[in-house]
Amino acid sequence: MILLDGKETANRLNEQLKLRIIDAYKTYGRIPELDVILVGDHPASLSYIRGKERACKKVGMAYRLHHLKTDVSQKELEALIDQLNEDVNVDGMILQLPIPKHLDEVSLIDRIRIDKDADGFHVINQGNMYQKRKAIHPATPQGIMMLLDAYDIDVKGMNATIIGRSNIVGFPVARLLMDRNATITVCHSKTKDLSEHTKNADIIIAAVGVPRMLKKEMVKPGAIIIDVGINRIDDKLIGDVDFEALKDVVGYMTPVPKGVGPMTISALMDNTFSLYFAHVNNA
């Protein structure tokens, strides 16, 4: 089995991005800036944003955190987003999810100007992506594509089974794999016989949130396995794939941690740089 090492790949891509940022700074006189809006103290979110801050430091991007109390009102959040939309130093912003239930997530995401939508979650960015127009792609699906590229994996003609259909992972990853001429099957909680779909797959993307749910008997020998799942059990991170059981059967596999997670952050850095590049060129 070849390990798809997201950490090592992300480090390499981040080094390359750092050089591009140094060059861009010489030309445009400023560095890109990513702003993160965090509501409350969700432990997983705190850990994710630390990862984003570290990555910004590594590539030489400015990072600004707006940490708000759990009971922040919709109006206050809207005002902050409006302010960041108008701030010429802010190239990309993200609203760290999940946010408390009293807030309207969809309208807040759609309030972020699309030229600052570093996560690619805005409905217009997603619409552009689904229609194969120029768009910022959601970071996790984009990070998975970058990882496949790094290992020269061409999915053309492959059967791809995606488990999960969320707007941020499963559904957009299906679109991006279809763009690369894979044949797509998307499974979800109502799928009758999951194994029937996974056993046929040359590549499986597991994006569910159920620890070790993809078992050895569900995959075909030599398959490519991308484990998106992050499940916290006793302070340990466990993927959606039974890594130990599959490792002698499959062809390629991502670990958890150090697989898709670092690639997601690398894609976020890339997205922010693209937004910055458009800003400095249109200034």
Ligand SMILES: NC(=O)c1ccc[n+]([C@@H]2O[C@H](COP(=O)([O-])OP(=O)(O)OC[C@H]3O[C@@H](n4cnc5c(N)ncnc54)[C@H](OP(=O)(O)O)[C@@H]3O)[C@@H](O)[C@H]2O)c1
């Ligand atoms: N590594 C990273 O950077 C990264 C980034 C984002 C998310 N994640 C992780 O990836 C996982 C998925 O995230 P998400 O945001 O896409 O989650 P989500 O919105 O909860 O979606 C989960 C999907 O899995 C499906 N599902 C649930 N139980 C299933 C089952 N037993 N069999 C088949 N499908 C099932 C659901 O089906 P229905 O649609 O029918 O409900 C849904 O489509 C989570 O563990 C999350 O923490 C990791």
